[in-house]
Amino acid sequence: MKYALFPGCVLEGAAAEAYTSLKKVCEKLNIGIEEIPNWTCCGASHAQGVNDLAALAVNARNISIAEHMGLDIMTVCNTCTLQLRVAKKRLDEDKALREKVNKILKDSGHPYEYKGTSKVTHFLWILDEHPELLKGKVEKPLSGVKVAAYYGCHILRPEEVMKHGESNQNAVYMENLIKALGAEPVPFSASHKCCGFHAQLAAEHDVLTVTGQIVDSADKAEAAAIVTPCPLCQMQLDMYEPEGRDAVGSKAEVPVLHLQQLVGFALGLSKADMGFDRHVSGQKKLKIG
Amino acid sequence: MDMNLKIHRFVEGKKWVQDYKLTVKTGMTVLEALTEVKEKQDPTLSFTCSCRSSICGACAVRVNGNAELSCEVLVETLMKRYKTDTLVIEPLGNFKVIRDLVVDWDPKYATIKKIKPVIEPKKEFSLETGCKQSPEEFNKFKKYAKCILCGSCVSECNKSALNQEDFLSPFVFVKAERLVADSRNRSPQEQLKAIVEAGLWRCFNCQECTAKCPKGLDPAGAIEKLKESTFAHKLDDNVGARHAKAIYDDISDSGTLDESKLNIKSEGLIMAALRAPMAVRLMRTGKMNPMNGHPVNPEIETIRKIVKNAEAASKEAE
Numbered sequence: 001m002k003y004a005l006f007p008g009c010v011l012e013g014a015a016a017e018a019y020t021s022l023k024k025v026c027e028k029l030n031i032g033i034e035e036i037p038n039w040t041c042c043g044a045s046h047a048q049g050v051n052d053l054a055a056l057a058v059n060a061r062n063i064s065i066a067e068h069m070g071l072d073i074m075t076v077c078n079t080c081t082l083q084l085r086v087a088k089k090r091l092d093e094d095k096a097l098r099e100k101v102n103k104i105l106k107d108s109g110h111p112y113e114y115k116g117t118s119k120v121t122h123f124l125w126i127l128d129e130h131p132e133l134l135k136g137k138v139e140k141p142l143s144g145v146k147v148a149a150y151y152g153c154h155i156l157r158p159e160e161v162m163k164h165g166e167s168n169q170n171a172v173y174m175e176n177l178i179k180a181l182g183a184e185p186v187p188f189s190a191s192h193k194c195c196g197f198h199a200q201l202a203a204e205h206d207v208l209t210v211t212g213q214i215v216d217s218a219d220k221a222e223a224a225a226i227v228t229p230c231p232l233c234q235m236q237l238d239m240y241e242p243e244g245r246d247a248v249g250s251k252a253e254v255p256v257l258h259l260q261q262l263v264g265f266a267l268g269l270s271k272a273d274m275g276f277d278r279h280v281s282g283q284k285k286l287k288i289g
Numbered sequence: 290m291d292m293n294l295k296i297h298r299f300v301e302g303k304k305w306v307q308d309y310k311l312t313v314k315t316g317m318t319v320l321e322a323l324t325e326v327k328e329k330q331d332p333t334l335s336f337t338c339s340c341r342s343s344i345c346g347a348c349a350v351r352v353n354g355n356a357e358l359s360c361e362v363l364v365e366t367l368m369k370r371y372k373t374d375t376l377v378i379e380p381l382g383n384f385k386v387i388r389d390l391v392v393d394w395d396p397k398y399a400t401i402k403k404i405k406p407v408i409e410p411k412k413e414f415s416l417e418t419g420c421k422q423s424p425e426e427f428n429k430f431k432k433y434a435k436c437i438l439c440g441s442c443v444s445e446c447n448k449s450a451l452n453q454e455d456f457l458s459p460f461v462f463v464k465a466e467r468l469v470a471d472s473r474n475r476s477p478q479e480q481l482k483a484i485v486e487a488g489l490w491r492c493f494n495c496q497e498c499t500a501k502c503p504k505g506l507d508p509a510g511a512i513e514k515l516k517e518s519t520f521a522h523k524l525d526d527n528v529g530a531r532h533a534k535a536i537y538d539d540i541s542d543s544g545t546l547d548e549s550k551l552n553i554k555s556e557g558l559i560m561a562a563l564r565a566p567m568a569v570r571l572m573r574t575g576k577m578n579p580m581n582g583h584p585v586n587p588e589i590e591t592i593r594k595i596v597k598n599a600e601a602a603s604k605e606a607e
């Protein structure tokens with residue numbers, strides 16, 4: 001099993017621990033990953049609001065490189081996944097648009113055209129579709145550890161682009177994975193809510209409020225950690241947790257893990273392996289790893 | 290097959306959840322279930338409906354946490370989706386409740402007025418020659434004219450849940466795009482100005498509206514189209530627009546986002562300086578390191594050309 005990895009910008013910067021932990025976990029699970037050479041930002045859900053066609057062309061380029069590698073694409077960020085899948089869906093379904101974009105790529109000197117031969121999937125979806133990957137690998141089952149599964153928006157919505165499992169509105173695949181790692185998923189009212197990351201600057205007070213509400217809701221569900229498949233949600237909930245607490249008058253402090261970190265702990269990897277020292281919140285509270 | 294309905298009741302200031310039991314018939318919609326309760330078990334239950342054919346938009350309610358057009362969605366579909374024989378029915382979220390499942394639309398209609406929802410025809414049109422429009426021009430906004438004002442899109446809107454004073458309901462953005470994209474419109478500039486002021490950039494991009502619209506109108510997509518138009522009309526002097534532009538420009542500058550500079554570009558130096566305590570915290574954990582130069586993509590020349598050529602192609606299409 002091998003994928004062309006689209007890491008996305010934050011894995012190269014603020015969420016570098018998400019990249020190191022992903023590499024270690026994929027190695028243990030025998031998932032081959034090869035970074036898409038010279039990939040660019042997916043547009044981070046903002047570029048299309050400046051120029052939609054440019055954002056689309058940039059992602060057509062990203063996908064075409066993976067196609068040239070002959071591999072499907074693995075992502076580890078909800079927003080990257082959505083941007084790439086929206087681009088793919090539009091290009092696959094609209095021949096005229098595909099031709100227009102391919103002309104832009106060609107005229108600009110990009111060597112490959114967009115063909116539509118590579119799928120775009122998320123690390124979490126791969127683990128869900130291939131339970132055999134974890135067989136015999138869970139060295140340290142996370143018994144008794146209560147975990148709040150925080151999906152975030154872009155892995156769930158819109159369903160016509162991000163369909164996974166029977167129903168996105170009642171998604172349970174992350175909870176199933178948590179169980180497979182030996183931990184206990186706790187019911188948690190903010191599981192499908194938005195962390196507000198993309199409006200942090202334009203609607204700061206609202207975003208900090210929702211950050212506080214999500215962490216508080218996980219705390220009330222007695223979760224020892226929140227886990228999320230999106231590094232943007234992770235950054236929002238982890239980095240802004242102190243401001244979130246102030247915004248809602250809560251005392252809740254809950255560690256916020258990248259999905260691959262939780263998997264890593266169950267595979268016997270340590271906090272240091274998973275780069276947990278780079279987290280802002282819950283340093284003293286995390287009892288696993 | 291039997292089912293339980295847990296209906297959120299609200300009558301004259303009193304709130305409670307009432308249980309009803311029902312036999313599910315094949316093809317029974319949620320609206321039919323509600324009607325059966327009202328006709329056979331409890332005439333005091335209030336809800337609204339009219340066309341019973343997904344056209345009037347009067348019957349939307351929230352079922353197990355998500356907005357549904359009750360005359361359209363089948364009870365069995367939902368029981369299967371949520372793997373349960375119990376459906377919890379509430380009024381739409383982010384609306385003031387009048388009674389039981391009946392919500393108050395008046396404040397929402399008032400917000401539509403904020404965007405000046407009329408089209409003043411362009412000067413070249415007259416009574417004699419009419420307001421001509423090509424099929425291509427019509428197609429640009431056709432989709433957004435199909436809103437049935439059901440309110441499903443606002444029910445789980447994450448931004449609306451926090452504050453509706455400085456934001457518009459998603460369907461108002463749909464309406465706005467319908468007007469702005471209409472080739473007959475003399476002054477989309479005016480509408481765009483009003484929309485920016487009324488909260489365009491405060492959308493969280495959570496996609497709940499798009500996920501919920503029973504007509505597939507993609508309100509979140511309408512918001513993106515409106516944002517694009519604000520750049521074309523030079524209405525981009527605000528923090529949201531600057532942030533989007535900074536991200537967009539980073540693609541041509543280096544290929545990837547330069548996080549250490551994003552806030553400064555978006556908010557200006559002073560606001561960014563106010564975030565200094567945050568920055569110190571991030572530097573301490575190693576999350577941010579302004580000393581590390583930001584790498585430049587080796588194919589940056591090609592990437593710049595792609596962006597430039599795409600910009601030229603979209604201008605041409607206009």
Ligand code: SF4
Pocket residue numbers: 442445446447448449458459492493494495496497498499508509
């Ligand atoms: S995408 Fe924006 S308008 Fe739509 S539901 Fe989310 S916050 Fe509301």
Ligand code: SF4
Pocket residue numbers: 346435436437438439440441442443459460463501502503504505506508
């Ligand atoms: S945009 Fe869609 S969900 Fe919103 S009111 Fe119109 S038809 Fe209903």
Ligand code: FES
Pocket residue numbers: 338339340341342343344345346347348349358359360361
């Ligand atoms: S009753 Fe008219 S849309 Fe449902």
